[in-house]
Amino acid sequence: PSKATRYMQERPPNQLTLHDLAAKKRKRDDFHDELVTRFDKTTFQRHVVQWITDANLSFRVPEHKGLQKVFQYLNPLVHETSANLTYETVRARIIDEFNTYKSRVIHTLSRSPSQVHIAFDGWASRN
Incomplete structure (x- = not known):
């Protein structure tokens, strides 16, 4: 057998060829x-x-460096x-x-055939 064929036969199975590396790079580029x-x-x-609003979190949560690292990862x-x-x-x-939603709610309530009473449970926000 030729020298190249002999090398391919002797090459460990976990060793990549240039062709394998190029294929992996193309796949990685396609994914990106x-x-x-x-x-x-x-x-x-x-x-x-x-x-943030659903979980009632501080508006400053997205500024936390740890969360930004997670997003970047x-x-x-x-x-x-x-x-x-x-x-x-x-x-x-x-x-x-x-x-945006305030005007929709006002419009919907104004079309109500009867009186509408709204009560709120007051709470304090750190925001």
């Missing part, structure tokens, strides 16, 4: 491209804000696209959402 096309900064931020595009939120951004998004 898929992540890039699927990641939407606005959707990510909306999910974070919804989590799960998807590096969070950091690359500057998708991490600040206290001010969370607050502004919640107020925008409130104003």
Whole structure:
């Protein structure tokens, strides 16, 4: 057998060839491209804000370096696209959402055939 054939036969099974490495790189690049096309900064931020309000968390939670590291680990595009939120951004998004739904609630209640009474259980927020 030729020298190349003999080398391939003697090569340990766990040793990659240049062809194997190139195939792995292409696969990794394809995966990265898929992540890039699927990641939407606005959707990510909306999910974070919804989590904060649903769990009644401080608006400063997204500024925590540990949480930002977790987000970056799960998807590096969070950091690359500057998708991490600040206290001010969370607050502004919640107020925008409130104003959007406030007008809908007012409109719906104004069309009610009878009186509507609303009671709130007051609580204090650190935000």
